[in-house]
Amino acid sequence: MPRPDPVLAGPVAPWRFDAIGTAWTVDAVDEVDAHARAAVADLVARFDRTWSRFRDDSLVAEVAAAPGTWELPAEAEPLLALYGRLHAITAGAVSPLVGRRLADLGYGSGYALRPVADPAHVPAWSSITWSPPLLTTTEPVVLDVGAAGKGLLVDLVAAELAHHGVPGVVVDASGDLRHDGSGPLRVALEHPHDPTLAVGVADLPPGRSLAGSAVNRRAWADDLHHVLDARTGRPTRDVVASWVVADSCLLADGAATAAFFVPPDELAATLGVEVVRLRADGRLEWSPGFPGEMFT
């Protein structure tokens, strides 16, 4: 386990909670008071109620039922704008419309983890029109914001805490994290095939975020995993893990998925992020400006 270090060794214990199916840790200089905790809990509940693909009473479930027009909450604007950029940068490989295909392959509510006989195709981007705050669909699409939604929620939780006067926090959603504390935060980049090993260390400066994505753990039958190439509807093969440092956790999270399809240099130049990725052949690739050290 990581040792305590000066950046996070505050006078108060970290605040831990579960949200959107994963464990969260907030390291703050001061105690996070009850009001702030309640506000964060409300925020997380609203977010889940809107975006979850794993419950039948979410807005995403409503959108999936039939074509139509819906008003989406404010956070949809940066989220879908980023998806638009990622879709363009990856020549269509990243799409928020892979939800039904993912569910048919076994990764949906109920976690069947067994593919159906004839999984649905991935709808074309043209099957939706996004004119904030209105989303119009021409077919019943299942939105999947798995590529960037968790990062967005990290940003929103950090903003909510700041709004409640909780300064200098690190918000960590199981490895996708935003660092608003002081001093560089050292983060081990865990080897996807050996959780006792790090492939490198990121030195995350204050004000920056880091997100990672790996395909080995959330993998099931016949080499299926959760990062689909929207163009083929099949899981990606060449890259097994990626990490991105960016100015927001939303951007870091989304770019970490794009890194499965676009080399680090190109992604760094296009999005203003820093990228590390581990290829299936065991080679590590990183953008020259990545803050940290690689163990090669």
Add this chain to the structure above:
Amino acid sequence: MAPRTTSPLTKTVLAAGAGTALLLTAACGGSEEASTSTPAPSQQSQDSGDSGSASGSYKAGDYTAKGSYSRPSGTSSVEVEVKLEADGTISDVTVTPEANGTSLQYQQKFVSGIKAEVVGKKIDDLDVSKVSGSSLTSQGFNQAIDEIKGDAAA
């Protein structure tokens, strides 16, 4: 971290085989386009009378080679620079595409920052505050996997 090469090139590649092998090594970091292309060195030269030994020993130094390959749209080329150690280890590789348009886009996919075989270090031996990785993945997914394992064992 491996430094990017900044030293001036002092030697050129000694053998056609070396050029081909180096180009393949550099190209496989990229796209499917790369793996289906057929690299063939189009140019080799030798400077200052260095004699290339064919018996398996290497002369340390910086080398460069230009390779070309055919695409449906025509011939493209890349320049590959390597730093070769005396034991035959390549300690640095830089690939420079020489093309334009679509071909340049494909070639840029070969040129992907710095790359090296991952070795790794024990996380327990590192002074870190956090870990980012897949062992901390979604609880729902992990539960489902556990259930399936349970079913399979029953």
